[in-house]
Amino acid sequence: MRIIVLGAGVVGVASAFFLREQGHDVTVLERQPQVASCTSRANGGQISVSGAEPWANPGVPRQLLAWLGRSDAPLRLRLRADPAQWAWCLRFLRECTAARTERNMREIVHLGLYSREVLRALRERRALHYDAQRRGILHLYGDERALRDAEHCAQRMREFGCERRVVDVDEALRIEPALHAMRASLVGATYTAGDESGDAHAFAHELARHGADDGVRFVFGHTVTALRRRGDVIDHIEATAADGSFERLEADAYVLACGCWSAPLARGAGLVLPIHPVKGYSVTLPVADDAAAWQVSLTDERHKLVFSRLGQRLRVAGTAEVGGWSRALDAARGAAIVDRVARLFPGAADTSRAVHWSGLRPMTPGNVPLIGRSRLRNLFLNTGHGSLGWTLACGSAAALASLVDGRRPDVRFAFTGT
Numbered sequence: 001m002r003i004i005v006l007g008a009g010v011v012g013v014a015s016a017f018f019l020r021e022q023g024h025d026v027t028v029l030e031r032q033p034q035v036a037s038c039t040s041r042a043n044g045g046q047i048s049v050s051g052a053e054p055w056a057n058p059g060v061p062r063q064l065l066a067w068l069g070r071s072d073a074p075l076r077l078r079l080r081a082d083p084a085q086w087a088w089c090l091r092f093l094r095e096c097t098a099a100r101t102e103r104n105m106r107e108i109v110h111l112g113l114y115s116r117e118v119l120r121a122l123r124e125r126r127a128l129h130y131d132a133q134r135r136g137i138l139h140l141y142g143d144e145r146a147l148r149d150a151e152h153c154a155q156r157m158r159e160f161g162c163e164r165r166v167v168d169v170d171e172a173l174r175i176e177p178a179l180h181a182m183r184a185s186l187v188g189a190t191y192t193a194g195d196e197s198g199d200a201h202a203f204a205h206e207l208a209r210h211g212a213d214d215g216v217r218f219v220f221g222h223t224v225t226a227l228r229r230r231g232d233v234i235d236h237i238e239a240t241a242a243d244g245s246f247e248r249l250e251a252d253a254y255v256l257a258c259g260c261w262s263a264p265l266a267r268g269a270g271l272v273l274p275i276h277p278v279k280g281y282s283v284t285l286p287v288a289d290d291a292a293a294w295q296v297s298l299t300d301e302r303h304k305l306v307f308s309r310l311g312q313r314l315r316v317a318g319t320a321e322v323g324g325w326s327r328a329l330d331a332a333r334g335a336a337i338v339d340r341v342a343r344l345f346p347g348a349a350d351t352s353r354a355v356h357w358s359g360l361r362p363m364t365p366g367n368v369p370l371i372g373r374s375r376l377r378n379l380f381l382n383t384g385h386g387s388l389g390w391t392l393a394c395g396s397a398a399a400l401a402s403l404v405d406g407r408r409p410d411v412r413f414a415f416t417g418t
């Protein structure tokens with residue numbers, strides 16, 4: 001089949017790669033001059049099945065009230081006169097019940113475990129250099145109540161197949177000795193040995209190179225402006241090239257992988273996708289002292305920050321702002337992240353050379369991505385991966401490639417259109 005993949009973030013690149021492996025004639029359209037230039041550019045780096053607890057969970061409404069009006073709150077809500085934002089927030093609140101949280105977590109764990117396996121198998125077939133670290137992920141807790149909640153969450157995750165377990169502070173320090181400076185502020189941790197980390201941007205570039213060698217065509221500087229339908233199929237798509245010229249492109253099937261921009265594009269074809277942008281920030285710093293810097297990927301649950309080691313760079317990411325489409329940097333937020341690194345890991349990073357970034361997570365209300373055939377028979381979705389797009393990219397793409405070929409994917413997951 002002739003397939004056009006829309007969007008070359010980590011999800012679009014992986015989709016193109018697996019579709020090509022199955023023998024399809026694949027073209028990727030991307031408005032930027034290269035792959036992974038938007039949300040996949042400088043994320044937290046975690047391959048984190050243990051991060052499967054949905055952001056919409058029973059504890060969140062209470063937490064939201066406590067965070068209201070605090071400029072350093074991990075989650076900030078900027079309500080605007082935007083019906084789409086209000087509708088999304090209401091659906092988010094509806095996902096906060098215990099039953100829905102449990103269902104969403106199960107879906108994400110299943111897809112996450114599958115995705116880790118697909119990534120491992122891919123590494124065995126292809127040389128991929130992206131500063132991968134296979135040392136697990138530690139979630140760190142500074143108060144007893146949060147640790148108790150985490151014990152419960154870890155137990156549910158184990159029931160779904162994820163090996164997340166509770167460890168005491170001594171064991172956490174044995175796993176990551178660089179934590180010694182924050183020992184006094186820790187009450188416990190969870191450890192998930194099978195989790196990983198790595199640079200999603202480098203990975204997407206490497207995989208795109210392999211895909212291009214195999215015959216995937218990447219067309220950059222092309223902005224898709226419309227999906228034109230005829231009855232219950234996409235007839236063609238329209239795009240503008242970097243020089244302003246207009247193009248009409250046809251294929252047998254289309255894969256929508258435009259991250260949070262998928263929703264406005266789909267709306268033009270009559271599909272309402274519950275995806276909303278949720279802004280986050282990251283800071284990348286050179287390692288100053290190897291012994292003081294972390295190797296194991298970490299999640300500081302109190303401040304909702306993730307820490308990854310990318311070769312001789314340190315990446316710290318977090319915060320969530322439900323506000324709109326702006327990617328403007330917030331100097332105070334960036335400074336707070338740098339300050340936290342300096343306090344938790346004294347001397348580890350060269351904070352004078354911090355590189356700041358922001359990105360828009362393509363969030364669905366329950367954190368579960370939309371993967372599979374849409375109401376339009378030849379339009380497939382691979383989008384809405386929210387806070388876990390790097391974790392879920394390979395599994396989502398491999399599963400999507402199976403669905404396109406009419407085969408049942410090797411993972412139990414609530415695919416769209418099934």
Ligand SMILES: Cc1cc2nc3c(=O)[nH]c(=O)nc-3n(C[C@H](O)[C@H](O)[C@H](O)COP(=O)(O)OP(=O)(O)OC[C@H]3O[C@@H](n4cnc5c(N)ncnc54)[C@H](O)[C@@H]3O)c2cc1C
Nearest residue numbers: 007009011031039040044045046224259280388389390391
């Ligand atoms: C601060 C932060 C930290 C994060 N940390 C982690 C983490 O540790 N682990 C994890 O798993 N995930 C993490 N994520 C989430 C992850 O980065 C995203 O889920 C993932 O990058 C989404 O990938 P994507 O390919 O769907 O979207 P994108 O990377 O945004 O790609 C979409 C592409 O579509 C293109 N596009 C859009 N519209 C058009 C158009 N009209 N025509 C042509 N092209 C178009 C865009 O240019 C873009 O290249 C984090 C996100 C943020 C913001």
